[in-house]
Amino acid sequence: MSILNHVCVGSSDRIKSAKFYDAALGALGVNNLGELGEMATLYGIDNPDFIILTPMDGNPATVGNGETIGFKAETRDAVHKFHEAGLAAGGTCEGAPGSRNFSPTAYASYLRDPDGHKICAYCFADE
Numbered sequence: 310m311s312i313l314n315h316v317c318v319g320s321s322d323r324i325k326s327a328k329f330y331d332a333a334l335g336a337l338g339v340n341n342l343g344e345l346g347e348m349a350t351l352y353g354i355d356n357p358d359f360i361i362l363t364p365m366d367g368n369p370a371t372v373g374n375g376e377t378i379g380f381k382a383e384t385r386d387a388v389h390k391f392h393e394a395g396l397a398a399g400g401t402c403e404g405a406p407g408s409r410n411f412s413p414t415a416y417a418s419y420l421r422d423p424d425g426h427k428i429c430a431y432c433f434a435d436e
Contacts, residue, residue, distance in 0.1 A: 311358075313358070314358075315357060315358050315359065315360055316358070316359050316360070316378055317349075317359075317360040317361070317362055318359075318360075318361055318362075318370075318378070318422070318424070318426045319361075319362060319363070319364045319370030319371065319424070320361045320362065320363065320370050320422075320423075320424050321363075321369045321370045321424060322423065322424070323348075323349075323350060323361055323362065323363050325399065325423050326350075326361045326422055326423050326424060327341065327350045327361060328398055328399070329395060329398040329399050329400055329422050329423050330350070330352060330359075330361060330422070331398070332394040332395060332397060332398035333391050333394050333395035333398060333400060333420065333422075333428070333430075334352055334359070334380065334391075335394065336387060336390035336391040336393075336394040336395075337380055337381070337382055337383075337387055337390075337391055337430060338354070338383075338387075339352050339353065339354060339359070339380070340352065340353065340354065342357055345360075345362075347363075348362050348363050348365070349361065349362040349363070350362075359378075359380075370424050372424065372425040372426055372427075373426075376426065376427060377419070377427045377428065377429060378426065378427070378428045378429075379417075379428070379429045379430075379431050380428065380429070380430050380431070381430075381431065381432075382416075382417075382430040382431060382432040383432065383434065384432055384434060385406070385416045385432050385434070385436065387430065387432065388406045388416055388417060388418050388430045388431070388432050389406045389418070391418060391420075391430040392405070392406050392418035392420065392430070395420040395422075395428075396420070399423050400420040400421060400422055400423070401420065401421045402418075402419070402420065403419035403420055403421050403427055403429075404417070404418055404419035404429070405418060406418040409431075412433065414432075414433045414434065414435055415431065415432075415433060416431070416432045416433075417429050417430060417431040417432070418430055
């Protein structure tokens with residue numbers, strides 16, 4: 310069970326960001342659940358767990374220094390698909406798919422979305 314209800318990130322171009330997240334999260338089996346008016350796009354499996362939105366105060370979206378949002382990947386192949394799809398949809402590489410040294414089975418990749426938010430996909434399954 311997750312300790313979180315949902316996570317929101319701001320976007321200065323929600324349509325562009327939605328195309329990125331449709332591709333990157335779609336590779337992990339996460340669905341675009343639709344829009345909430347003109348302010349937000351909702352993502353999840355059954356419920357809206359991840360939301361991209363236009364900042365309500367009218368200012369440009371900003372990135373949190375030190376923030377990283379991690380998504381579960383069931384397989385190492387899914388980590389690769391996430392990374393490739395995210396790059397093809399306008400993301401930038403922050404760490405190529407590969408093993409991570411803090412756990413024997415940790416396998417991950419890191420991307421920045423079009424607004425600069427750092428996200429990753431992690432798999433802890435054996436090879």
